[in-house]
Amino acid sequence: MADTKASWVAAAAGAAHVHLRAIDAGGDVLSEDHPPRSDWHAAARRLAGEDTLPVVACGLPEGGLRKVPATPIDAALAAQKTHGLTLAAIPGLAQEAPSHVTNGDETAIAGFLSLNPKFDGVLCLPGPATTWAHVSAEEVVSFQTCATAPLGQAAEGWLGLRGAGWDDTAFETALTDTLARPERLSERLAAIQGAGLLLGLEPEAARGRVWGTLIGAELAAMRPYWLGQQVAVVGSGPLAGAYVAAITAQGLPPIRADGAAMLLKGLAEGHRRLAMGA
Amino acid sequence: MADTKASWVAAAAGAAHVHLRAIDAGGDVLSEDHPPRSDWHAAARRLAGEDTLPVVACGLPEGGLRKVPATPIDAALAAQKTHGLTLAAIPGLAQEAPSHVTNGDETAIAGFLSLNPKFDGVLCLPGPATTWAHVSAEEVVSFQTCATAPLGQAAEGWLGLRGAGWDDTAFETALTDTLARPERLSERLAAIQGAGLLLGLEPEAARGRVWGTLIGAELAAMRPYWLGQQVAVVGSGPLAGAYVAAITAQGLPPIRADGAAMLLKGLAEGHRRLAMGA
Numbered sequence: 001m002a003d004t005k006a007s008w009v010a011a012a013a014g015a016a017h018v019h020l021r022a023i024d025a026g027g028d029v030l031s032e033d034h035p036p037r038s039d040w041h042a043a044a045r046r047l048a049g050e051d052t053l054p055v056v057a058c059g060l061p062e063g064g065l066r067k068v069p070a071t072p073i074d075a076a077l078a079a080q081k082t083h084g085l086t087l088a089a090i091p092g093l094a095q096e097a098p099s100h101v102t103n104g105d106e107t108a109i110a111g112f113l114s115l116n117p118k119f120d121g122v123l124c125l126p127g128p129a130t131t132w133a134h135v136s137a138e139e140v141v142s143f144q145t146c147a148t149a150p151l152g153q154a155a156e157g158w159l160g161l162r163g164a165g166w167d168d169t170a171f172e173t174a175l176t177d178t179l180a181r182p183e184r185l186s187e188r189l190a191a192i193q194g195a196g197l198l199l200g201l202e203p204e205a206a207r208g209r210v211w212g213t214l215i216g217a218e219l220a221a222m223r224p225y226w227l228g229q230q231v232a233v234v235g236s237g238p239l240a241g242a243y244v245a246a247i248t249a250q251g252l253p254p255i256r257a258d259g260a261a262m263l264l265k266g267l268a269e270g271h272r273r274l275a276m277g278a
Numbered sequence: 279m280a281d282t283k284a285s286w287v288a289a290a291a292g293a294a295h296v297h298l299r300a301i302d303a304g305g306d307v308l309s310e311d312h313p314p315r316s317d318w319h320a321a322a323r324r325l326a327g328e329d330t331l332p333v334v335a336c337g338l339p340e341g342g343l344r345k346v347p348a349t350p351i352d353a354a355l356a357a358q359k360t361h362g363l364t365l366a367a368i369p370g371l372a373q374e375a376p377s378h379v380t381n382g383d384e385t386a387i388a389g390f391l392s393l394n395p396k397f398d399g400v401l402c403l404p405g406p407a408t409t410w411a412h413v414s415a416e417e418v419v420s421f422q423t424c425a426t427a428p429l430g431q432a433a434e435g436w437l438g439l440r441g442a443g444w445d446d447t448a449f450e451t452a453l454t455d456t457l458a459r460p461e462r463l464s465e466r467l468a469a470i471q472g473a474g475l476l477l478g479l480e481p482e483a484a485r486g487r488v489w490g491t492l493i494g495a496e497l498a499a500m501r502p503y504w505l506g507q508q509v510a511v512v513g514s515g516p517l518a519g520a521y522v523a524a525i526t527a528q529g530l531p532p533i534r535a536d537g538a539a540m541l542l543k544g545l546a547e548g549h550r551r552l553a554m555g556a
Binding site for chain 2: 096098100101144145147148150151153154155157158182183184185186187189190191201220221
């Protein structure tokens with residue numbers, strides 16, 4: 001391994017940090033760094049070295065936007081010299097009505113499609129925003145995003161539930177309840193506080209109810225996307241697990257793929273197109 | 279004024295602070311203090327003085343809960359000696375199914391009814407939670423709460439809108455839109471971010487849309503409360519103004535009363551009942 005040299009740098013921009021990884025010709029990660037988004041160029045220069053290896057990035061405004069329907073990544077990707085870097089920023093996808101942008105999820109979609117090129121159905125990508133994308137013939141036909149995660153984190157903070165466990169039954173009951181009457185979302189969240197005070201609802205049950213309520217409302221809003229479709233959940237951790245459980249409960253057991261792996265695969269796809277265009 | 283002596287202390291417990299006011303026999307506020315909720319007894323002792331004037335409080339767990347239907351405050355109120363104080367804590371109101379508690383809003387309702395004893399209709403009390411109470415014959419018949427304010431503050435934080443202005447037209451459009459399709463709440467909030475990036479939506483319009491979306495969803499959930507009713511909005515500041523605009527847009531121009539004044543009036547009502555029972 002000591003001989004192995006990086007050939008490019010993958011950069012996935014999140015809300016607060018940019019996740020940098022130096023990658024060798026075989027696709028292995030040699031080193032990584034996670035600088036704050038406000039000041040990530042110096043860390044990227046360290047990983048790119050004096051050879052100024054190309055940095056392939058997603059989720060950055062430098063990439064601009066492409067309108068759907070479109071392939072998740074364009075056939076050719078261009079690099080620019082900026083901040084001492086050779087930066088190839090993958091454009092986000094945009095949909096005008098209703099107005100939504102993918103913020104990096106287009107790259108995870110590209111990664112998923114590079115492994116599943118014949119996939120025809122709906123991708124659900126839980127994250128800071130959850131993206132629902134209708135994919136057909138290797139194109140994103142349409143997509144929408146939902147603000148479920150920030151709402152859930154806000155509710156956990158205000159109900160004092162951070163760090164609590166998770167009750168599956170409470171999750172499923174709240175999911176069914178809110179799917180049937182999604183217009184009651186705001187009242188259903190407030191009732192969780194009431195149930196804690198009046199009925200001794202335990203924190204893990206309260207937390208299950210928070211996310212069941214929010215994902216139930218989201219599934220109701222996104223029904224035209226998933227109803228009768230093959231769904232694949234691309235994500236990681238407990239949040240992705242909650243979506244898998246919620247979609248399974250609708251009688252549609254989804255395919256599951258790891259979000260971080262698909263994102264890296266999508267960035268590699270970007271690097272491949274950059275190399276082809278060079 | 280130098281001669282005036284306090285005769286009791288009003289204590290309104292909020293989420294983070296307890297709002298203390300020393301009140302004279304004529305109902306005037308002589309001095310005030312706003313200690314953190316976690317450590318408010320010392321400040322209350324200072325205002326209550328060596329005479330240990332009664333402290334009439336609302337929004338504290340010491341008050342316990344009373345089930346609706348019920349008058350907002352019981353006919354008699356008892357005081358207990360605790361932490362060097364003579365504390366009369368007004369019980370909250372509780373409703374079991376769905377589970378909701380009033381957290382101090384019962385006292386603002388009592389204040390409103392002391393001035394409007396014949397009121398028959400629905401009170402809307404915007405605040406950390408918004409309480410909707412059906413009031414008839416001086417009793418709270420039923421009530422529900424909504425988590426609109428914490429959701430809105432979370433959305434403002436995540437969209438970077440804190441401190442932005444307010445666009446009335448954006449508020450009204452989002453209100454109408456979400457009232458018609460409340461199940462799309464989560465998608466409608468996410469689309470505000472998209473509209474900022476794609477369509478150059480200004481921060482004040484984005485902020486109007488956030489609150490129009492959330493109050494629209496709340497009005498949809500609370501329709502059985504307000505439809506065809508006389509509504510009174512008891513609250514203060516821009517949030518109460520937004521509710522007044524939203525309810526007016528449904529063709530039901532509401533009565534309006536100041537929330538802080540009604541709360542103080544309700545605490546005075548508690549003091550009167552304590553004095554009667556003593």
